Amino acid sequence: xxxxxxxxxxxxxxxxxSIVLYAGVGEAIGRTPGGANPSLSYAFTTxxxxxxxxxxxxxxxxxxxxxxxxxxxxxxxxxxxxxRNGYIVTYALCEALALFGLVLRFTGFGxxxxxxxxxxxxxxxxxxxxxxxxxx
Numbered sequence: 001x002x003x004x005x006x007x008x009x010x011x012x013x014x015x016x017x018s019i020v021l022y023a024g025v026g027e028a029i030g031r032t033p034g035g036a037n038p039s040l041s042y043a044f045t046t047x048x049x050x051x052x053x054x055x056x057x058x059x060x061x062x063x064x065x066x067x068x069x070x071x072x073x074x075x076x077x078x079x080x081x082x083x084r085n086g087y088i089v090t091y092a093l094c095e096a097l098a099l100f101g102l103v104l105r106f107t108g109f110g111x112x113x114x115x116x117x118x119x120x121x122x123x124x125x126x127x128x129x130x131x132x133x134x135x136x
Contacts, residue, residue, distance in 0.1 A: 001070070001132055004080060008087050008130035015091050019098040019122045026105035026114060036108035044100045048117060055093045055124060062086025067133035083133070090128050097121035 066083035069076060098121030101114030 001074060001080065004084050005130045005132050008084065011088070012091060012125060012129055015095050016122060016125055018095065019118060019125065022098055022102040023111075023114070023118045026102050027111055029106070036104075036113075040107060041104060041109060041113060044104060044117070048097055048100055048120065051093050051097050052120070052124070055090055055128075058086055058089050058093070059128065062089065070133040071135045087128070087130055091125060094121045094125040094128070097124070 062082050063086035066079045066086060069079040070083060073079065098118050101117030101121070104114045104117065105111065
């Protein structure tokens with residue numbers, strides 16, 4: 001269990017660094033010439049809200065249920081796998097949210113339009129750090 005938490009924590013830190021790099025790369029390369037299509041921003045915002053909802057559903061269905069099972073049976077490898085996979089899916093969704101900011105930046109939007117996606121992905125990824133299941 002401790003090894004899984006350590007691995008997930010390393011994955012989380014690497015993804016947090018990558019989100020900061022997305023913001024840096026987006027700012028360094030800058031926007032492409034041409035007008036930005038506002039409907040793309042609306043679409044990404046809608047999809048971003050849906051992703052946040054999916055993150056909470058994944059946490060509730062995979063991570064929390066598996067954590068309860070691991071408290072009762074710490075040696076259950078299937079529950080451990082579900083618990084670990086739930087965290088990985090959560091982290092991938094947070095990363096996707098941050099990538100929307102980078103895509104917006106490359107398609108002609110300013111840093112301010114991409115910033116909510118960077119911040120949202122970073123905060124959610126930071127907030128959902130791996131915790132070893134304990135009885136409540």
